Amino acid sequence: MKFFHKNIVVESCDGVYFPREDSEMFADFLDGIDIKGKHALDIGCGTGLLSVIMGKKGAHVVATDINARAVRCALKNARENNVKVNAVLTDVFDSLGSFDIIIFNSPYLPPGKENDVMWTNERSIEKFFMEFRKHLNKNGRAYILVSSLTRIQVGGKIVSTSKLDFEELKIVELTGI
Numbered sequence: 008m009k010f011f012h013k014n015i016v017v018e019s020c021d022g023v024y025f026p027r028e029d030s031e032m033f034a035d036f037l038d039g040i041d042i043k044g045k046h047a048l049d050i051g052c053g054t055g056l057l058s059v060i061m062g063k064k065g066a067h068v069v070a071t072d073i074n075a076r077a078v079r080c081a082l083k084n085a086r087e088n089n090v091k092v093n094a095v096l097t098d099v100f101d102s103l104g105s106f107d108i109i110i111f112n113s114p115y116l117p118p119g120k121e122n123d124v125m126w127t128n129e130r131s132i133e134k135f136f137m138e139f140r141k142h143l144n145k146n147g148r149a150y151i152l153v154s155s156l157t158r159i160q161v162g163g164k165i166v167s168t169s170k171l172d173f174e175e176l177k178i179v180e181l182t183g184i
């Protein structure tokens with residue numbers, strides 16, 4: 008299966024989150040911000056769609072995921088889109104340095120029948136909030152996408168929203184201050 012965003016095409020990989028409305032919303036948001044020359048981190052990269060977008064926009068990108076198949080998938084999709092992306096298997100920020108832009112299209116669903124970390128990992132969201140300040144460069148920005156279904160209360164400046172049938176998605180901007 009292929010997912011298209013403007014001139015970017017990413018292919019699905021077995022056992023890896025395939026881009027959906029949330030990914031598309033984040034992709035549209037990234038289209039509108041200036042990240043040329045910035046050091047960018049894509050946490051939970053999945054197929055690498057958002058990493059590829061940031062790479063095409065001139066950012067130096069590190070893509071990460073806790074799922075080894077996603078790390079391999081992101082590298083493959085970056086190569087096929089002629090974008091340089093470094094990819095690391097890790098748990099949120101573990102072993103990583105600091106960045107100008109950090110994005111996380113999080114596994115935001117509450118625990119339920121589907122407990123795959125693709126969809127649900129509250130611990131990763133908590134870890135993100137505990138650690139993001141240490142990994143932001145001066146004047147850096149972090150962006151996390153969550154849903155009205157997410158049980159963890161998320162503060163910050165809402166920079167994008169999207170209403171779906173059963174939930175509302177939002178992207179929240181955070182600074183190091």
Ligand SMILES: C[S@@+](CC[C@H](N)C(=O)[O-])C[C@H]1O[C@@H](n2cnc3c(N)ncnc32)[C@H](O)[C@@H]1O
Pocket residue numbers: 024025026027029030033050051052053054055056057071072073074077097098099112113114115124125126128131
């Ligand atoms: C909603 S998907 C987003 C995938 C992709 N960024 C996109 O927008 O299509 C969430 C991703 O977070 C990853 N993930 C879950 N827990 C994680 C953790 N602790 N550290 C890093 N990535 C994690 C999942 O494996 C999954 O690829």
